[in-house]
Amino acid sequence: MLKLEKLTKVYKTGDKALSEVDMEVPKGQVIALIGPSGAGKSTLIRCINRLVSPTGGSVILDGVDVTSLGSSGLRRERRRMGMIFQEYALVERLSVMENVLSGRLGYVGFFRSFFRKFPQSDVDEAFRLLDRVGLLHMADKRADELSGGQRQRVGIARALIQDPAVLLVDEPTASLDPKTSREIMRLIVEMCEERKLAAIINIHDVSLAQMFVQRVVGLKMGRIIFDGAPNQLTPDVLTEIYGEEDWEATIEAVDDDDYDADDVDGEGKKGEA
């Protein structure tokens, strides 16, 4: 459904952030993108919706080459790619509801959005999503009154109201505590399952990634050097991606978590105890 072909990005400074990345994401698959800082994970995600313009190769979403589109075509394709950010990137001085509805900006005209006159169907969907992420009572609060976890839930609602085909998720848990991190990851993965969404999730926390995703892609120096199931991540592979380190502890921790992850309710209760 989403296909990257020889995607390349060379920054003006001459840094080659991505070199000829080939990748295919089938419908409904959730992928974790791991790799050291500076490997090009953020650049890869931003090249897909062209917040960063790639310098070579193409991004093909359901047969449409996103890299060759003009500005109105690009806007139309961006609507189908929901994005979730590390620092939530909510517009702090707007209300929760306005932030969620801003996900519909690609669908409504300028004056409707200027006067906040969104179609009733959008408003209904916004309330439904806020209810789903557990923030219905916060609809009229200003975004800067929310906690980190709550803000990220609003971020998720904003991405989902776009009715996207794919979610681009940039370090969703990097600013959150361990428990909230798991809740947010679980929410994202559940939402993808419910709506048959594909997702690419940049993530630093390898064990957290292993808990939730079906496929892991390892990026290093702008190249894909690992692509496989989470349980194929051996200490050797992690050494190849990140460099020499004792990886046994990370992987063992993952095995423990895996038991918990199978029994979602049990894990939640254990977490609170």
Place this chain on the structure above:
Amino acid sequence: MPTRINSKNVKVWQVRDRNGQLLRWAMWMTAAILFYLSWMKISAETTWYFFFDAPRIAADIGTRAFPPRWEYITSLGKPIWDTFNIATLGTVIALVIAVPVAFLAAQNTTPKIPLHPWAVGFIPPFVRKFIMTTTGEDVYSAGLIRPFALLVIVSSRSINSLIWALLLVSIVGPGVFAGLLAISIRSIGFCAKLLYEAIEEIDATQVEAIRATGASGWQVMVYGIVPQILPAFAGIAVFRWDINIRESTVLGLVGAGGIGLQLQGSLNILAWPQVSLILVVILVAVILGEWISAKVRAAII
């Protein structure tokens, strides 16, 4: 090198090396000498008789000015209302023009339209170089919109509103209209400068997030940028209004309307009790303006 190894083979660290230290010392020395020379010159050119006489003259004028001529207040109502209107309308007009100028001047919102190579040929090389060093970008790739917006800001700011008023009185004739124009022209640069600095400081990821939803350029502006600069905008507006109330009180001195006209008239006929009353009225107006702007600022932030 701040870090070096001394004769005893110890690694020492200092903030500055020897030359840097000497240079600083020399600069302080030059400053001290300059201060001394200036002091000598000023002292030599002062007529000390006037200086020592000043308290007596001031006391004399003070006694003549007191008590203020309270019944004169009836003819001050209209002028102070004019002054107030010049300040308010002037600020509003300035803001209407300053907002687009600020968006064109801010690095992160200005449209960068590369100049055609053919057109670049018409720009004198030294102008091109000057633009390059002041804006950090070549006209060849970034175009002339930002340099032009910055020029508007600088030219409006470089001339005091009293001088604008002098010019405008000769162009549009004496009266409130000249004052209004003077205040708004002077305020454009002030408001646009503060506003474009606020625009340059916004959080880029919030804008990025709105862009990622497929929003159009104008929607990104309304949802991503405007909410972030709204507090700064309100602060700038009331701050400038506050300044403009004070500035418009003197515009009448050059014939540009407002209470300054009465002030000048009274000064010319040495009617000190009227002068003191006018000063009291101005003081009250300024305090009132200050109070209102403080209230507005508190309500927004």
